[in-house]
Amino acid sequence: MHVTRIIALAALLGLLDAVASPALAQDDAIGIVADPCTSEKTPEQVPTGQWNAYLFAQDFGQLCHYRAQNAELIKAGNKPRVVFMGDSITEFWGQQDAAFFTHGKLDRGISGQTTAQMLLRFRQDVIDLHPQAVHIMAGTNDVAGNTGPSTLEQVEGNIASMAELARAHGIRVILASVPPAGRFPWRPEVQPVPIIRALNRWMQDYASRNGFTYADYYRATATPEGAMKPGLADDGVHPTRKGYALMEPLAETAIQQALGPAR
Numbered sequence: 001m002h003v004t005r006i007i008a009l010a011a012l013l014g015l016l017d018a019v020a021s022p023a024l025a026q027d028d029a030i031g032i033v034a035d036p037c038t039s040e041k042t043p044e045q046v047p048t049g050q051w052n053a054y055l056f057a058q059d060f061g062q063l064c065h066y067r068a069q070n071a072e073l074i075k076a077g078n079k080p081r082v083v084f085m086g087d088s089i090t091e092f093w094g095q096q097d098a099a100f101f102t103h104g105k106l107d108r109g110i111s112g113q114t115t116a117q118m119l120l121r122f123r124q125d126v127i128d129l130h131p132q133a134v135h136i137m138a139g140t141n142d143v144a145g146n147t148g149p150s151t152l153e154q155v156e157g158n159i160a161s162m163a164e165l166a167r168a169h170g171i172r173v174i175l176a177s178v179p180p181a182g183r184f185p186w187r188p189e190v191q192p193v194p195i196i197r198a199l200n201r202w203m204q205d206y207a208s209r210n211g212f213t214y215a216d217y218y219r220a221t222a223t224p225e226g227a228m229k230p231g232l233a234d235d236g237v238h239p240t241r242k243g244y245a246l247m248e249p250l251a252e253t254a255i256q257q258a259l260g261p262a263r
Contacts, residue, residue, distance in 0.1 A: 182227030
């Protein structure tokens, strides 16, 4: 009877896995291959509603996102001055104000990513590019639980690991505060304010103890209640052009503190 139950449970778990995960096609890469990105599909090539499951299974860290651009930079011998590592807040920054990402500033944000995903691609998208400094803005999607639940200590550990990897490779570190958010439109049940405040307190202290630069966007953009100030973000999370304009002088100051004036 016990064996029968185990077999039945295994069959049920297999069925659930098959339902939750997209079917593996013949052209999907498996195991160790020369270039996993050559067979990666686009959202249009995946059945409706299965894109996130497909992407998590095939490229959890989304290393294919910037791989070709990175290869071109390395081939040309172009070393960025500062790489901006982050999520949608960083990615949209480059879309809202492409002119800011000049003079050696490089945007490497990917929408929706958590610190675990950023850590996974940190070598490819930062270390291998040999920048003078890295600007790490991370944590919003961890608080929202985009890749599942985690402890605050796990999030802090992922940020610390990125910072320590950078330092080990002679890259100066700028830790950016998590921007304020009163709520997340895609995850309204989460109460982000106290968690964001706690994460920022840890980050500022960690930066101070390790000689890293801390870019405090939170203080400049938050209301007393911990939400984004009116007019700085249409959805309360992602800055508008006005919001980024407020952040940019703070970013430039942080870069100067980390590296000195632009040469």
